[in-house]
Amino acid sequence: MIPGQFEYVRPGSLDEALRILRDREGEAKILSGGYSLLPLLKLRLAQPALLVDLQAVGGLDGIARTDDDWRIGGRATHRRILEHDGLAAEWPIIRDTAGGIGDPQVRNWGTIGGSCAHADPGSDWPAVVLALRGSFTCRSAGGERTLAARGFFLDTFQTAIDATEVLTEVRLPHAPGRTGSAYVKLERRAGDFATVGVAAVLTLDDSGRIASAGIGLTAVAETPFAATDAEAALVGVVAHDEAFGVAGGIAAGQARPTSDSHGPAEYKLAMVREITARALRLAASRAHGTA
Amino acid sequence: MTTQHVSVTVNGAVREADVEPRLLLVHLLRDVFGLTGTHTGCDTSNCGACTVHVNGESAKSCTMLAVQANGASITTIEGMEQGGKLHPLQQAFWDQHGLQCGFCTPGMIMQSAWLLGTNPDPTDHDVREGIAGNLCRCTGYVNIVKAIQQAAAELRASEPEGAGAASA
Structure with missing residues (x-):
């Protein structure tokens, strides 16, 4: 498969990249790891006039812990995130997710910012950032803004990023005490795109009731989305299996899967119910410190 | 263009x-x-x-x-063969019958070499995870895992203590 023709530039700084995006607004597409974009180019589902390769732009691939939050550079690879012990200790969901993306070669090159900006409803990171109520920092030649994950994913392959912006950072909050998180992915074979993926985070209060809940769903709607009805239903409830089963049913009520090679829509709804319950159970057991 | x-x-x-x-x-x-x-x-x-x-x-x-x-x-x-001598991975795939048709072998060996550079002493499970992105339709992978383990042992034996692939 041969991609359509395009120009290619490799700016040496973020400022230079942003100038190019401003001057060629609407024509340019950003190239990060390439493991999402190149398949689309080969299928000619994307035919940009210009590719702006960020590989020579420094300072975008770090993982930093600040007093306020975690800041993961947009060009941090899945592998770098997978191997970050501090992040995994606070948010086990991160290691669950990173380790299940593609295969070692994909994780060597694919990046979290590329994955989120690409906004394939089957990609795993968006559901996690949604569940954790994280945000995306986007930079343009005109300045910087921070966009909450909730509201960021507009449609399949469409986000709130402007054509002149680069997604420079993914920000995740710190985990409060008695918090557990998990990502559970149903896939037909190892390393495949999710049939259903569920990101779950639960914070418990001293009595074992759920103080806050976050649920993000992969691959069962035109965008990744937060199962807000199920989240609301869990708050104030004692964390136990029955409540998680109920929450799975409510989450399925917000899902809009389509029938495809991963299975019929009805099956996917059944799997949303089950995988949501499993992800919540694992998150709760981690919150209790038993997993 | x-x-x-x-x-x-x-x-x-x-x-x-x-x-x-x-x-x-x-x-x-x-x-x-x-x-x-x-x-x-x-x-x-x-x-x-x-x-x-x-x-x-x-x-x-x-x-x-x-x-x-x-x-x-x-x-x-x-680039794997050096001075007319097969790389330990190439020799091990030969010794252990880690290929049948051979189509996947170049990619399998390059991925194995990367794996052993990051993890010189892998478990069989580590090996299988490490080559999860490489498909073989002939062997059933059993002999591929054996071959990678043979090469891993040989490479460890040839490296001075404490040195080696961790710096890759």
């Missing part, structure tokens, strides 16, 4: 070409440089037959543009 100049170091030798930006790295290696040891399998980044090393990291060369690799150092299967 305008072309762009690329200069890459392949198996230690500098090679240059003028290419369309849309040319894939695997096609640069095979069609322009004549290095046909790297195979094109699925062309969709699933099968791993096209795996090479780019600046030391394993990559599927069907999912990288030649212009992305401009300036990079690339190792292909042709």
